[in-house]
Amino acid sequence: MICRILLLVVLPSCVSGSFVVNVTQTCYQAEENHNITLEWTFTTKPDRSTKTLNILCELFISDKLSVLYHVHEGVEVSESQDEEFSGRVQSDKDALREGRIRLQLSRLRTDDSGLYLCEVNTDYGFSVGRCQLNVTAVFHSSNLQTVSPQPESRESQHGVGLSLVLPLLALVIICALLCLVGIKKRKQTLTRVSEIKPITT
Template sequence: MMCRILLLLKLTCCVCAGTFEVNVTQTSYQAEENDDITLEWTFTTKPGSSLRSLFICCNMINDHRVSVLFRLHGGDEVPVKDGEFVGRVQCDKDVLTEGRIRLHVSSLRTDDSGIYMCEVMTDYGVSLSRCHLNVTVTLICLVSSQQRGIDPNLRLKLRLKLRLKLRLNLGEQTY
């Protein structure tokens, strides 16, 4: 909520700036449960600007919840207390000065599927961009060679990788 209030205040002050943009490097991501993924956004920078003039709020939105993933206020990271993402989201702060936001999300879960949005506010503009992440389940079944009638001397286990794309309704809606 605080991010939105700051964003609205900044919008009214910087309507004429017009050159500031936040872009997502990829609009749609596909991953499997328990994988790690890096989501990336870029934003316009100006020479001589510092992290002190940077305010960032990154959220995940789906049918089940809205979660704050990362917040930067005046160059300082604000601890996020969302129980679903604590310890699973990291931001590369060293690339922020280059105009890049890289969020690393680890140990993905199917309910991490949704819209990921980053809002950026600086002293020279405000913008936001979003992408979609779909996390699917991977089931791995181990079948012994004896159970399948294959030569028992091989002592191999067949690995069958079955992918079930369990999509949340969110993945089928348009935003």
């Protein structure tokens, strides 16, 4: 397995005579949850049957190969596809007849980042094409905007509450002070009255 990985990564694009597998782009950049189309081209011979066509496209990360797309003797073999790509890969069968391998990978994940190898083996040649895909994570600013106003609204609610409570509190304090002043004056009046000596005849 390790030998095969090294062979696929190290081998140049052209391996067998004039038979070549090329990529339309050497590096792809995309965001997660988006779709992307990876494309390779290979040398075709009109007089040859598609039954001699064998294709294996894989994702290479570290020491692991995951099967993205497999064609054996001209027939697509979906059973060979790794679970991580299940239901996410669409191939263009018309393009295949023209010597183009077009694979749409949908609902991209950051784990889809890596080196994509596509080996094509026919009775008239063998070659490998490779490209890099980088999938970046997306941070949704809309989520942040919906969350951030909540503390502000609470603060504004507290502000409204305080603007109502403070005048009421001030009014209560004023009333209490007036009551105290009134009680004090009444006591003073009572003491003056008690100090007045009655006139005796």
